[in-house]
Amino acid sequence: MGVGGGYLMKQADAKRKDDHVIFGAEKKKMVDSQYSIPMGIFFSVFFSVVYYLLTSWREKIRNSTPLHVVTMTEMAAIITFLASCVYLLGFFGMSFVQATPEEEEEEEDTVKSGVELVKQVVEEVETIVSSQEDEEVIQAVVSGKTPSYSLESKLGDCKRAAFIRRVALERITGKSLDGLPLEGLDYESILGQCCEMPVGYVQIPVGIAGPLLLDGKEFSVPMATTEGCLVASTNRGFKAIHISGGATSILLKDGMTRAPVVRFATARRAADLKFFLEEPLNFETIASVFNKSSRFGRLQTVRCAIAGKNLYIRFTCSTGDAMGMNMVSKGVQNVLEYLQSDFPDMDVIGISGNYCSDKKPAAVNWIEGRGKSVVCEAIIPEEVVKKVLKTDVASLVELNMLKNLTGSAMAGALGGFNAHASNIVSAVYLATGQDPAQNVESSHCITMMEAVNDGRDLHVSVTMPSIEVGTVGGGTQLASQSACLNLLGVKGANKDSPGGNARQLAKVVAASVLAGELSLMSAIAAGQLVNSHMKYNRSNKDASAKP
Numbered sequence: 239m240g241v242g243g244g245y246l247m248k249q250a251d252a253k254r255k256d257d258h259v260i261f262g263a264e265k266k267k268m269v270d271s272q273y274s275i276p277m278g279i280f281f282s283v284f285f286s287v288v289y290y291l292l293t294s295w296r297e298k299i300r301n302s303t304p305l306h307v308v309t310m311t312e313m314a315a316i317i318t319f320l321a322s323c324v325y326l327l328g329f330f331g332m333s334f335v336q337a338t339p340e341e342e343e344e345e346e347d348t349v350k351s352g353v354e355l356v357k358q359v360v361e362e363v364e365t366i367v368s369s370q371e372d373e374e375v376i377q378a379v380v381s382g383k384t385p386s387y388s389l390e391s392k393l394g395d396c397k398r399a400a401f402i403r404r405v406a407l408e409r410i411t412g413k414s415l416d417g418l419p420l421e422g423l424d425y426e427s428i429l430g431q432c433c434e435m436p437v438g439y440v441q442i443p444v445g446i447a448g449p450l451l452l453d454g455k456e457f458s459v460p461m462a463t464t465e466g467c468l469v470a471s472t473n474r475g476f477k478a479i480h481i482s483g484g485a486t487s488i489l490l491k492d493g494m495t496r497a498p499v500v501r502f503a504t505a506r507r508a509a510d511l512k513f514f515l516e517e518p519l520n521f522e523t524i525a526s527v528f529n530k531s532s533r534f535g536r537l538q539t540v541r542c543a544i545a546g547k548n549l550y551i552r553f554t555c556s557t558g559d560a561m562g563m564n565m566v567s568k569g570v571q572n573v574l575e576y577l578q579s580d581f582p583d584m585d586v587i588g589i590s591g592n593y594c595s596d597k598k599p600a601a602v603n604w605i606e607g608r609g610k611s612v613v614c615e616a617i618i619p620e621e622v623v624k625k626v627l628k629t630d631v632a633s634l635v636e637l638n639m640l641k642n643l644t645g646s647a648m649a650g651a652l653g654g655f656n657a658h659a660s661n662i663v664s665a666v667y668l669a670t671g672q673d674p675a676q677n678v679e680s681s682h683c684i685t686m687m688e689a690v691n692d693g694r695d696l697h698v699s700v701t702m703p704s705i706e707v708g709t710v711g712g713g714t715q716l717a718s719q720s721a722c723l724n725l726l727g728v729k730g731a732n733k734d735s736p737g738g739n740a741r742q743l744a745k746v747v748a749a750s751v752l753a754g755e756l757s758l759m760s761a762i763a764a765g766q767l768v769n770s771h772m773k774y775n776r777s778n779k780d781a782s783a784k785p
Contacts, residue, residue, distance in 0.1 A: 499591025
């Protein structure tokens with residue numbers, strides 16, 4: 239074929255393509271003319287029908303009316319809905335099928351934008367319907383028809399329940415909760431475990447002190463607090479300990495307690511049970527009954543105290559990585575049921591008789607211990623005392639004797655022979671999901687300071703007999719607290735050594751208290767306490783004020 243023939247062939251191909259495009263365009267015009275209803279009118283009708291049907295079905299569900307019972311108006315709405323769907327398919331589908339290859343991409347974009355528009359409008363309709371439903375529930379809570387505590391079970395949506403409860407509370411009290419966050423918390427995670435009837439959550443800043451060098455390992459310690467200077471002061475203590483070669487910790491005991499109170503007709507019968515429980519030959523039988531309650535709960539000791547015809551039985555058991563209050567309570571319940579056969583005249587007054595003793599300052603915890611009993615120590619060289627702590631060994635030893643020991647004795651302190659152990663315990667507990675109320679007995683601490691090495695260096699220690707911590711259960715499962723436990727390397731249960739994570743956390747708490755005691759006592763000895771607090775713990779800013 240010659241050059242002229244090739245040219246003619248190209249011209250013929252081009253003409254066929256042009257005819258194809260023109261023919262496709264004409265067919266598109268024909269389709270468009272068949273479905274020439276303005277899209278604005280179509281979507282108005284379509285979504286009006288959808289909204290009507292949704293609200294109608296909602297009322298039927300609320301009133302327990304069968305959905306198949308249809309009124310004439312609903313029948314007309316359904317027919318209109320089906321006709322709209324047919325029109326929608328015809329408008330997008332037919333033109334897409336008849337489109338030329340060159341128009342397919344444009345048609346696909348049109349279909350996609352139409353689908354997106356449908357989704358957007360459906361979401362808006364659902365939002366309107368949901369808002370109306372929320373308003374009805376809010377009014378029911380405000381009027382007292384729906385109890386606030388039942389919202390989670392009634393709605394099946396914990397976050398929505400918190401929102402409705404919050405709005406209802408604002409209307410009932412006339413007070414705003416604008417400063418209390420609602421978003422950002424997994425409300426499903428606290429249901430039946432951490433908090434009832436939530437309306438939001440409180441923000442507490444978390445600072446990091448460290449590194450703490452403890453038993454040859456480094457830890458970054460999270461502290462949740464609103465007290466200025468606390469994290470900075472503890473961090474200075476960590477620095478002094480780290481430069482000095484680190485701190486050493488020893489776990490003395492590990493056992494959670496529960497002490498029920500039972501009553502008999504006479505003191506003689508109460509004494510009989512006391513002798514039975516404290517008889518070594520009976521311990522194995524009692525322990526086998528107790529240990530059925532858990533894989534990790536293992537009975538360690540049973541101690542009794544009598545008050546007239548009332549007997550207080552203090553059970554102590556290991557609890558793995560859990561703090562263990564529920565675990566020990568289950569074991570105690572098993573033993574009480576077992577004892578009922580041999581002591582049918584025993585009247586169980588309460589599963590807890592305060593001889594445990596939980597969340598109260600008590601001599602029994604100070605002497606016998608509860609949870610983890612830990613002692614932590616460090617030797618701070620004279621040079622570090624002067625350069626880092628800005629004081630001297632002799633001043634620290636004298637201040638500790640007159641303040642922490644003599645001063646506390648003058649005040650009649652019970653387990654409070656320290657400067658501010660509670661400060662550090664509370665901050666670490668809040669950050670790691672512990673029970674903040676157990677700060678009461680967990681802060682039992684005696685701080686000792688002594689000059690060593692011919693008076694040049696400082697030996698400092700803290701002895702804490704009742705640190706109650708866990709790394710599973712309760713608040714430890716919340717996302718923020720779990721992250722802080724993960725930072726310490728003690729998140730969850732220790733599979734290799736059950737209880738190992740909780741014991742490590744207790745040691746970190748004690749070492750943090752050691753650092754806090756060392757730094758605060760140094761500030762007092764050097765006369766820096768007031769100046770540091772005026773600098774870091776005083777602010778004229780009102781964080782709640784709106785810009």
